[in-house]
Amino acid sequence: MFATVNSDCIKCGACEEICPQVFRMNSYGMAEAYINPVPQDDEEWTHQATxxxxxxxxxxx
Ligand code: SF4
Incomplete structure (x- = not known):
């Protein structure tokens, strides 16, 4: 599974809070998925964040 964040991100930080294994805030304050494909063990948390x-x-x- 691949995760991406589009330009609709309003920089709330929820995804990073829920699943920091996959999401982080970049230097522009936007979220990004920094590990792709998503490791199988993190898929459930990635769905929760989504x-x-x-x-x-x-x-x-
Ligand atoms: S992608 Fe993450 S930081 Fe951006 S709006 Fe969604 S939950 Fe918030």
Missing amino acids: KSCPVAAIILE
Whole structure:
């Protein structure tokens, strides 16, 4: 599974809080997925983070 964050991100930080193994805030304050493909052990938390994003900016493929 691959995770990406699109430009709709409003920089709330929720994804990083829920799943710091996969998401972090970059130097522009936007979230990014920094490990792809997502390790299998982190897939559930990645789904949780995706569901928690208030603007649906996380895309999973
Ligand atoms: S949860 Fe969504 S809006 Fe918030 S930082 Fe992550 S990608 Fe951006």
